[in-house]
Amino acid sequence: MYEPKPEHKFSFGLWTVGNRGRDPFGEPTRAALTPVQLVHLLAEVGAWGVNFHDNDLVPIDATPAERDQIVRDFKAALAATGIVVPMATTNLFSDPIFKDGAFTSNDPAVRAYALQKTINAIDLGVELGATVYVFWGGREGTESDSTKNPLDALKRYREAINFLCAYVKDQGYNLRFALEPKPNEPRGHIFLPTVGDALAFIATLDYPDMVGVNPEVAHEHMAGLNFVHGVAMAHAAGKLFHIDLNDQLFGRYDQDFRFGSVMPKQAFYLVKFLEDVGYSGSRHFDAHAYRSSNYEDVKAFARGCMRTYLILKEKAAQFNADPEVQQLLAEINADDGTFSYLSAGYSRETLAKLRATTFDRAALGQRDLPYERLDQITLEILLGVR
Ligand code: DIG
Numbered sequence: 152m153y154e155p156k157p158e159h160k161f162s163f164g165l166w167t168v169g170n171r172g173r174d175p176f177g178e179p180t181r182a183a184l185t186p187v188q189l190v191h192l193l194a195e196v197g198a199w200g201v202n203f204h205d206n207d208l209v210p211i212d213a214t215p216a217e218r219d220q221i222v223r224d225f226k227a228a229l230a231a232t233g234i235v236v237p238m239a240t241t242n243l244f245s246d247p248i249f250k251d252g253a254f255t256s257n258d259p260a261v262r263a264y265a266l267q268k269t270i271n272a273i274d275l276g277v278e279l280g281a282t283v284y285v286f287w288g289g290r291e292g293t294e295s296d297s298t299k300n301p302l303d304a305l306k307r308y309r310e311a312i313n314f315l316c317a318y319v320k321d322q323g324y325n326l327r328f329a330l331e332p333k334p335n336e337p338r339g340h341i342f343l344p345t346v347g348d349a350l351a352f353i354a355t356l357d358y359p360d361m362v363g364v365n366p367e368v369a370h371e372h373m374a375g376l377n378f379v380h381g382v383a384m385a386h387a388a389g390k391l392f393h394i395d396l397n398d399q400l401f402g403r404y405d406q407d408f409r410f411g412s413v414m415p416k417q418a419f420y421l422v423k424f425l426e427d428v429g430y431s432g433s434r435h436f437d438a439h440a441y442r443s444s445n446y447e448d449v450k451a452f453a454r455g456c457m458r459t460y461l462i463l464k465e466k467a468a469q470f471n472a473d474p475e476v477q478q479l480l481a482e483i484n485a486d487d488g489t490f491s492y493l494s495a496g497y498s499r500e501t502l503a504k505l506r507a508t509t510f511d512r513a514a515l516g517q518r519d520l521p522y523e524r525l526d527q528i529t530l531e532i533l534l535g536v537r
């Protein structure tokens with residue numbers, strides 16, 4: 152039961168199971184594992200895919216010969232395990248050159264370097280099979296808004312993404328971009344802070360069809376937002392190209408906890424949504440084990456992410472099949488068709504009919520809404536007593 156299979160499309164970044172436990176207040180608690188070792192660890196726990204930033208795989212100062220050897224070794228590990236590479240991305244945040252951003256840096260040389268680095272990283276990702284390319288602009292932001300006009304920053308961001316979309320088209324790559332929002336950390340304020348901002352930004356691009364979003368649970372929770380509502384917004388816009396699953400409380404630093412480990416009820420609604428709409432992308436866990444964990448516990452963390460997803464998937468099916476839930480939903484959404492004429496949109500006839508309608512406000516205000524009963528049933532399904 153709850154064993155991960157390739158068809159579940161569970162993926163992890165090298166940086167997730169390879170996280171060494173460093174945090175802003177402490178040195179690493181785990182030894183470094185090589186990308187090849189991490190691929191074998193992921194195969195051992197039953198993952199389907201592995202993702203990476205360019206420098207998770209190829210050190211920033213590697214020579215071309217070293218790069219090619221690393222790629223050969225990595226490809227051999229992928230072939231030996233059957234693990235695939237669904238997504239790749241660029242590290243535009245670790246090196247000091249990016250201290251004031253990459254695409255939005257005030258220094259045109261840094262912006263140009265970020266473009267060059269991303270082009271090379273796109274080539275690397277495509278070479279290893281990626282079809283989604285994520286842009287998390289962790290350093291694209293400010294501490295002091297005296298330093299950067301947001302219009303200039305967004306213009307630079309737009310020019311960079313437009314340039315890179317044109318590059319991908321020119322190369323004929325089968326690759327789509329997914330912007331990953333986050334409100335802050337490591338910058339005091341990060342541009343494109345939420346799913347809504349990213350969707351608005353995409354609409355201003357030269358090739359909007361190539362660009363979607365990669366929402367992350369923890370990042371919307373940091374902003375105190377309902378993650379499922381943001382995911383639904385992206386899905387409705389045809390822009391849910393990828394998703395970063397993890398967990399945390401609202402208003403905390405980016406905790407990247409094991410999926411479902413903090414707010415299982417919200418995780419349930421997310422899994423229910425993804426399964427109900429038939430989301431076909433990666434279920435990517437951008438999360439890491441506690442600093443206190445050793446690698447056996449890191450494997451437990453990875454298994455836990457996938458098990459929890461599968462358990463909640465089963466709970467969602469149970470919810471959908473529960474007769475009392477279905478009866479309550481039918482009650483709540485009762486519609487005798489009286490107002491169906493409005494769904495055809497505006498017309499003079501519709502307007503006249505609407506104007507001529509009288510409403511019994513008191514009666515409508517007294518309508519039964521058994522939401523407590525429905526939510527209690529939901530909770531009892533999750534608690535396993537139903
Ligand atoms: C952090 O949430 C970001 C980076 O780890 C990476 O660029 C992206 C890919 O999922 N998530």
Ligand code: MN
Pocket residue numbers: 367369370405406407437
């Ligand atoms: Mn995160």
Ligand code: MN
Pocket residue numbers: 287331367395437
């Ligand atoms: Mn992420």
